[in-house]
Every structure is written in structure tokens, then in C-alpha cells.
Amino acid sequence: MAGKTRPISERTIARLSLYRRLLNVLQAEGVTHVVSRQLADLAGRTAAQVRRDLMVLGYAGSSARGYEVAGLIQSMRQFLDHPGGQNAALVGVGNLGKALLRHFIGRRPNLAITAAFDSDPSKANRPINACRVWPMDRLARVVRSRDIRVAIIAVPPEVAQEVADRLVAAGVRGILNFAPVCLRVPDDVYVEDLDMTVSLEKVAYFARRDEAPS
Amino acid sequence: MAGKTRPISERTIARLSLYRRLLNVLQAEGVTHVVSRQLADLAGRTAAQVRRDLMVLGYAGSSARGYEVAGLIQSMRQFLDHPGGQNAALVGVGNLGKALLRHFIGRRPNLAITAAFDSDPSKANRPINACRVWPMDRLARVVRSRDIRVAIIAVPPEVAQEVADRLVAAGVRGILNFAPVCLRVPDDVYVEDLDMTVSLEKVAYFARRDEAPS
DNA sequence: TCGTGTGAAGTAGTTCACAGCA
DNA sequence: TGCTGTGAACTACTTCACACGA
Numbered sequence: 057m058a059g060k061t062r063p064i065s066e067r068t069i070a071r072l073s074l075y076r077r078l079l080n081v082l083q084a085e086g087v088t089h090v091v092s093r094q095l096a097d098l099a100g101r102t103a104a105q106v107r108r109d110l111m112v113l114g115y116a117g118s119s120a121r122g123y124e125v126a127g128l129i130q131s132m133r134q135f136l137d138h139p140g141g142q143n144a145a146l147v148g149v150g151n152l153g154k155a156l157l158r159h160f161i162g163r164r165p166n167l168a169i170t171a172a173f174d175s176d177p178s179k180a181n182r183p184i185n186a187c188r189v190w191p192m193d194r195l196a197r198v199v200r201s202r203d204i205r206v207a208i209i210a211v212p213p214e215v216a217q218e219v220a221d222r223l224v225a226a227g228v229r230g231i232l233n234f235a236p237v238c239l240r241v242p243d244d245v246y247v248e249d250l251d252m253t254v255s256l257e258k259v260a261y262f263a264r265r266d267e268a269p270s
Numbered sequence: 271m272a273g274k275t276r277p278i279s280e281r282t283i284a285r286l287s288l289y290r291r292l293l294n295v296l297q298a299e300g301v302t303h304v305v306s307r308q309l310a311d312l313a314g315r316t317a318a319q320v321r322r323d324l325m326v327l328g329y330a331g332s333s334a335r336g337y338e339v340a341g342l343i344q345s346m347r348q349f350l351d352h353p354g355g356q357n358a359a360l361v362g363v364g365n366l367g368k369a370l371l372r373h374f375i376g377r378r379p380n381l382a383i384t385a386a387f388d389s390d391p392s393k394a395n396r397p398i399n400a401c402r403v404w405p406m407d408r409l410a411r412v413v414r415s416r417d418i419r420v421a422i423i424a425v426p427p428e429v430a431q432e433v434a435d436r437l438v439a440a441g442v443r444g445i446l447n448f449a450p451v452c453l454r455v456p457d458d459v460y461v462e463d464l465d466m467t468v469s470l471e472k473v474a475y476f477a478r479r480d481e482a483p484s
Numbered sequence: 485t486c487g488t489g490t491g492a493a494g495t496a497g498t499t500c501a502c503a504g505c506a
Numbered sequence: 507t508g509c510t511g512t513g514a515a516c517t518a519c520t521t522c523a524c525a526c527g528a
Contacts, residue, residue, distance in 0.1 A: 069475050073471040073472065074452075077468075091487065093487085102521070107487090110488095116489085120486075120487075122487065123488090136475055142474050150369065151368040154365040155369055159466055167474050205478070230474060230477025232473045246476035250464060253374070253378065254288055257283075257350060259444040260350075260351075305510090316499065318500070318501095319497095321512085322497095322498080322499090325511070325512080331511085332506070333504080485528100489525095492524105493522070495518100496518080497517080499514105501515095504510090505509090505510085506509095506510105
């Protein structure tokens with residue numbers, strides 16, 4: 057019955073998330089209105105693309121003053137965020153995991169890491185950055201009881217697939233994967249790979265683009 | 271004189287880097303030949319795309335046995351890696367920086383993090399994972415003297431732009447940016463943003479795709 | 485006049501499908 | 507037969523350009 061939104065591209069979603077962050081900064085600076093060109097400059101995009109992206113929100117700007125910052129942010133919240141808030145789990149509390157916990161602290165109240173897991177018993181049950189760390193054998197129960205649908209995998213590659221399987225079995229439908237392996241998951245589970253090695257090699261390659269020997 | 275390769279897409283480069291990692295695993299397992307379909311399955315891609323990507327290498331597979339693993343790896347090395355090896359710098363040795371140092375240890379001998387910088391004097395001059403940590407005021411000199419062209423920014427967002435400016439001034443041409451800000455750099459500097467907040471919001475959004483209330 | 489919203493055009497990226505080779 | 511290499515078709519994404527509204 058409810059209007060099924062037709063699929064919106066991953067890239068549009070990523071840019072909307074970026075725009076929102078930029079808008080939050082503008083709002084904190086007291087800016088009340090913004091035109092597509094400004095947002096485009098801040099995001100390193102074109103004005104046309106910003107307008108195209110914002111179309112999916114169904115939030116109309118004014119042709120005189122552009123978009124109202126507060127309204128846009130509100131619209132994005134409705135579009136991007138889960139209505140009742142969404143909890144995320146983190147698996148693997150090594151250096152990367154700790155960095156992630158710190159990174160997400162207080163940043164998105166609507167999408168907070170509320171449970172962490174680690175196989176190292178010495179880490180278990182000690183809260184890190186106000187987030188309790190559970191031993192691995194509690195994963196299924198904690199994830200299910202808190203209705204966690206989103207998880208971050210920050211474990212060594214050898215165990216990443218096993219962790220993914222357990223998360224999916226416990227009800228997780230979206231995974232942000234930092235482990236350098238290709239996870240096999242059912243079709244209805246979304247995986248985003250953040251592969252540092254690949255990214256660094258990409259940077260190294262393109263850093264040489266215009267290289268000319270003297 | 272040398273044939274100028276026409277621009278190859280970022281995504282092809284990223285996939286080649288991924289294929290290489292998969293090939294290294296296969297080689298370690300004693301596999302000597304691979305067909306496009308196998309590689310595609312491992313990478314979660316289609317066979318046609320693998321073949322298309324491999325075309326840029328100019329390495330011909332055999333129609334009987336597919337591609338020779340060792341030959342492909344060799345070809346990729348020639349294509350992706352800097353001939354004489356390339357040093358990378360890391361700026362910001364917090365949890366994330368430490369995780370990165372550990373992650374890249376021994377992984378790519380041709381592209382190693384050989385210098386790290388941090389503004390915290392207590393971290394300076396202590397080697398972490400065999401990589402010396404310098405105070406920030408040595409950045410320009412160390413980067414220049416080692417001919418470092420690739421850098422990773424893992425500092426808080428407030429100082430990321432300043433760090434980028436200093437890196438670029440010191441000769442860096444490619445930046446892997448973990449700070450959640452859009453860096454302004456000259457056109458000939460390549461920036462890859464690895465934005466964890468954006469990625470997590472993307473995952474959260476797509477995790478809800480097929481969500482149907484009971 | 486200036487900025488949005490958006491069809492239409494253009495560009496980039498992927499997949500198809502098949503010739504050719506071992 | 508089975509697999510590569512690749513033009514051609516297709517799909518996805520971006521930009522153009524302009525009607526419309528404040």
C-alpha cells in the first residue's frame with residue numbers, strides 16, 4: 057500500500073549522507089539557507105548533481121533563496137534514518153575497532169554502536185568508550201535481543217567469514233566490512249567493503265598519473 | 271615515445287588490486303592456472319568483467335587453461351606498482367593510525383608505510399610496528415628526503431586540511447583520507463576519501479531495503 | 485533576475501554474445 | 507569443446523539546458 061520507493065543508487069545515498077554532514081556544519085554556523093552551488097562546492101560536486109540528489113527527498117527548495125537548511129536536514133533525517141533509531145554492533149575491538157568506537161561516539165545518535173564483541177576474554181566485559189564489550193559467545197543473544205540489524209566487522213581476515221555468518225544468522229542485514237576478504241552472504245544482506253589495501257594501491261596508482269621523468 | 275595509457279577507471283584499478291590479492295592466495299595454495307569465472311566468483315563479479323579488467327594488463331590468457339597465476343601476478347605488479355617501490359607516510363598515530371600501521375606491515379613490500387607523524391610529543395621518536403614516529407615539524411623534511419608521494423591522513427577533522435596542505439607542499443601527490451572532511455587540493459593531487467560515517471549510514475540505509483513490517 | 489526541478493542528451497561502466505584459437 | 511578477447515548493446519550515472527516560479 058505504502059509507496060514503494062524505487063531503488064536509489066548507492067552513490068546518491070552516500071552523497072546525501074555527506075550533504076547532511078555539511079549542512080550540520082552550516083547550521084552550527086548559523087546559516088539558514090543554502091543554494092545548490094554552495095553545497096556542491098563544499099562537497100566537491102556539481103550543482104546539478106546536488107539538485108538531482110536532493111530530488112529523492114521530495115523536499116522543495118525555494119527558487120528565491122535555495123534550500124532551507126533546517127528543513128533539508130529534517131528531510132534527510134526522515135529519508136536516511138530509521139524512524140525509531142537503529143543500533144549497530146561492532147565485532148573486533150583491536151586498534152581499528154577502538155578507533156571506530158571513538159569515531160562514532162555521539163556522532164549519530166540515531167545510529168550508535170551499542171554493542172561490541174571480541175574474542176579476547178581480557179577485553180570482555182570492560183566498557184570501552186561507554187560501550188560494553190561482550191565475549192563472542194554472547195553475540196547471537198545480544199544482537200537478537202537488541203534487534204541489531206547493522207554490524208561492523210573489524211576482525212582479522214581469517215575469521216571474518218565466520219563472524220559474518222554468525223551475524224547474519226542473528227538477524228543482521230547490513231555489514232560494513234573492514235576485513236580484506238570477500239564475504240559470502242545471502243542476497244538480502246547488504247555488504248559494504250572498506251578495503252584499505254585496495255584503497256591505498258589505488259591512491260598509489262593515481263598519484264603517479266602525470267608523473268614524467270625529468 | 272612510450273605509449274601513454276589512456277585513462278583507466280578508478281573502479282578497474284580497485285578491482286585489479288582485489289584480483290591480485292585473490293591470486294596471491296591461490297598461488298600460495300599451489301594453484302597455477304585460473305579461468306575468469308573462478309576469479310569472478312572469488313571477487314563477487316562477473317566473468318566478463320574480470321576479462322575486461324584484465325585486458326588493460328595486456329597479458330594474454332590461454333584459451334585452453336585460462337590465465338597463468340604467476341604470469342598474471344607478475345603483470346599486475348608491472349602495471350600497478352611503482353617500478354622502484356613507493357614509500358607512504360602516515361599522519362596521525364591514534365588508534366586508527368596504529369591499526370593502519372599494523373594492517374600494512376609486510377603486506378605490500380612495494381608500498382610500505384615508512385614514516386609516521388604525530389603531533390603528540392610523547393609518541394614522537396618511539397617506533398611503532400617498526401615504523402618511526404616523527405614530530406609534525408619534521409614532516410616536510412622527511413617526506414621530501416624520502417621522496418614520499420603517497421600519504422594517509424588519520425588525524426581529527428579539524429586539522430586534516432592543514433595536514434593535507436603540508437603534505438602537498440612537501441611533494442605528496444596521492445592522499446588516502448580518513449578524516450570526515452572534503453579536502454581542497456590542487457588538481458594534480460589524487461584524493462581518496464574513506465569516510466566511515468558515510469559508509470555506515472549507507473549500510474544502515476540498505477539494510478532496511480526489503481524491510482517489511484509484520 | 486536567479487535558482488530550482490527535470491526531461492533530454494551525453495558519458496561512463498557493465499554485460500552480452502560470438503569469433504577465434506588451442 | 508571450452509575459454510579468451512572484444513565489438514556492440516545495454517544500463518547506470520552525470521551534466522546540460524531550459525521552463526517555471528518567487
